[in-house]
Amino acid sequence: MEKFVIRGGRPLKGEVFISGAKNAAVAIVAATILCDEPVILENCPQISDITFCMKILRSMGAEVRVVSKNKVYIDCRSLNTTHVPADMAREMRASSYFLGSLLGRFHEAHVSLPGGCDLGDRPIDQHLKAFRILGAKDSMSDGEEHLKSERLIGGLIYFDMNSVGATINAMLAACKADGYTVIENCAKEPHIVDVANFLNSMGADIMGAGTDTIKVHGVKYLHGVEYPIIPDQIEAGTFMVAAAATHGTVTIRNVIPKHLESITAALRQIGVSVEEFDDYVRVWTPGELRGTTINTMPHPGFPTDMQPQISTLLTMAKGSSVVTDEIFSSRFRYVAELRRMGADAKVSSKSVLITGVDELKGASVTAPDLRAGAALVIAGLAAKGVTEIRDIKYIQRGYEGIEEKLRGLGADIELVHSVDYFEDNIKINA
């Protein structure tokens, strides 16, 4: 068992370098299955979700090598199965991308229904709708989704809602299909554009990623490439909020400021200063933080993946705030943990209602999921006293070396290997 121990109350100061985007990388690693030659991925984040994706590829026969820190070589020519091992698939939401890429390459896929962060019900009906339109038949047995098609033929896919995963899966399945596919009502997140750019850099013909309509002309062959993954919008946003919450001054390097616009706008509304440069932003808090109202929306709106972090900041802002999550309405399990730290916040339907307090106090808390865990780290950094965060495996799924990066900014944070009595007994009895 690992936990973070944070002695809070130190303003963060200095520079931090943002890693490659998790949500682009998990899709791109799965997309390498479609490539007819080896691929090198640069700026690939060292996080446990990526380790999982690479383990899945290896277990299926691919050659996967870490060339150097953040650089990975993947050759999927020797892939010899359409089955993703069930125990691995269930670990990650992103394993649904193996459905699209295996279907695109082999016209068949077997993937156990994905797990990942528990944010409430996460159906994949829109993914299946896209696969069916392209000609696949789907069936489910023992929790495993099975897709099969004689051939994939382009078609018109109209999504009922904005879905990041379904939009990416539709591109993966369509990029080697026969003919022309039009995908309407697409999600527009930066990682969708990055996946399309990756596929195009290998010879795919995809237009319109980042808009409502994506058009795909199927191609027969995808060639090898060296591709750098974009910087992580949410990791950058998390450090921006951490700088604000600790009343520090932090320069956040290797970012695309355009991707951060909705986060920057929300922070400015709260009284935080954000200065934008070509590939970095500087964040500091000149005075008091002010309460506000925030609604999460699909891109370019305020991202649901920043909802716990910004709500945590607002627990320390003057006045009252309401943060509503329209995308994952039960993504509020961190609120009970924040209350242990002295926050005045309560959940009502899809919203958290917050009344700012003068300060948070250190406490022992548990990370309920990835972004909630990051929010608790922010709370611990700002709080008076010592905060212990358990279940940090969730945080490690998506933040590369968060404790080292924070220490580089002057935080007092330690990763502690604690002995868990029950875990130890299980090992002894096994």
Ligand code: EPU
């Ligand atoms: N939805 C459906 N049916 C579908 C697909 C989605 O009803 O077939 C609903 C979902 O239940 C949700 C909404 O549509 O209410 C949006 O879901 P989306 O498909 O966009 O989410 P996702 O692809 O499962 C990705 C990210 C999440 C991020 C969301 C929203 C990855 C691997 N995951 O999930 O990231 O919150 O988009 O932006 O890209 C995270 O990084 O912490 C994280 C959870």
